[in-house]
Amino acid sequence: GAVVSQHPSRVICKSGTSVKIECRSLDFQATTMFWYRQFPKQSLMLMATSNEGSKATYEQGVEKDKFLINHASLTLSTLTVTSAHPEDSSFYICSASGKNTEAFFGQGTRLTVV
Amino acid sequence: AQSVAQPEDQVKVAEGNPLTVKCTYSVSGNPYLFWYVQYPNRGLQFLLKYITGDNLVKGSYGFEAEFNKSQTSFHLKKPSALVSDSALYFCAVRDADSSYKLIFGSGTRLLVRP
Numbered sequence: 001g002a003v004v005s006q007h008p009s010r011v012i013c014k015s016g017t018s019v020k021i022e023c024r025s026l027d028f029q030a031t032t033m034f035w036y037r038q039f040p041k042q043s044l045m046l047m048a049t050s051n052e053g054s055k056a057t058y059e060q061g062v063e064k065d066k067f068l069i070n071h072a073s074l075t076l077s078t079l080t081v082t083s084a085h086p087e088d089s090s091f092y093i094c095s096a097s098g099k100n101t102e103a104f105f106g107q108g109t110r111l112t113v114v
Numbered sequence: 115a116q117s118v119a120q121p122e123d124q125v126k127v128a129e130g131n132p133l134t135v136k137c138t139y140s141v142s143g144n145p146y147l148f149w150y151v152q153y154p155n156r157g158l159q160f161l162l163k164y165i166t167g168d169n170l171v172k173g174s175y176g177f178e179a180e181f182n183k184s185q186t187s188f189h190l191k192k193p194s195a196l197v198s199d200s201a202l203y204f205c206a207v208r209d210a211d212s213s214y215k216l217i218f219g220s221g222t223r224l225l226v227r228p
Binding site: 004006009032034042043044046049091093095097101102103104105106107108110 | 148150155156157158159160163204214215216217218219220221
C-alpha cells in the first residue's frame with residue numbers, strides 16, 4: 001500500500017510553546033489529508049479535513065486557531081498545536097488519500113505537554 | 115448519518131482458535147466499510163475493505179470479513195488466531211458526504227492467549 005510518513009513520532013514540549021507535526025505522502029499525491037486525535041483507549045476523533053491549496057475544514061468543537069493546519073502541497077500537510085497545554089497531550093494521527101484512493105495512515109505522533 | 119458500532123470492548127481467544135470481532139453499520143446508500151488494526155503507539159494499518167462485489171472479503175495477515183446486508187454487519191474473522199494478532203481493531207465506514215472521510219467505531223481490543 002501507499003506510504004504516509006508522520007514526523008515526529010514523539011515530542012515533549014513545554015506548556016505555552018507551539019509544536020508542528022508533519023504528514024507526508026511518499027509515493028502518491030495526497031489531494032486530501034485528515035487529522036485525527038486519539039485519547040487513551042479511545043477511538044479516533046476527526047479534527048479536520050484539508051484539501052491541497054484550500055483552507056482546512058474543522059469538525060465541530062475543534063478550535064481552528066489552536067490547531068493550525070496547512071496543506072500547501074500535494075505531499076505535505078502540517079498540524080501546528082499553538083500555545084500547547086497539558087490537556088493537548090494526546091496521540092495525533094494523520095491520513096492521506098489521493099484521487100480515487102482510500103486513506104492511508106501515518107504512524108502517529110505522541111505529544112506530551114509538560 | 116453514517117455510523118459503525120463495535121459492541122465488544124475486548125475479545126479474548128486462545129491461539130489457534132478462530133476469532134471474530136464484531137461490527138454493525140448504519141448507512142444511507144451503499145456502504146463502504148473498512149477494517150484497520152492498531153498496534154501500541156502506532157498509526158492504523160489497513161486490513162481490508164468492502165465496496166461492492168463478493169460478501170466475503172479477504173484481507174491482510176489472513177483476516178477476512180463478511181458483509182451481511184440483512185444483518186447490517188461486517189464482522190472481522192480469522193480461522194486461526196496468533197498471539198501477534200493481539201492489537202486494537204477498528205471498523206470504519208466512509209462518510210457519504212465526503213468520499214474519503216472515515217467514521218470509526220469505538221475499537222475492540224483483541225487478546226490472543228498463548
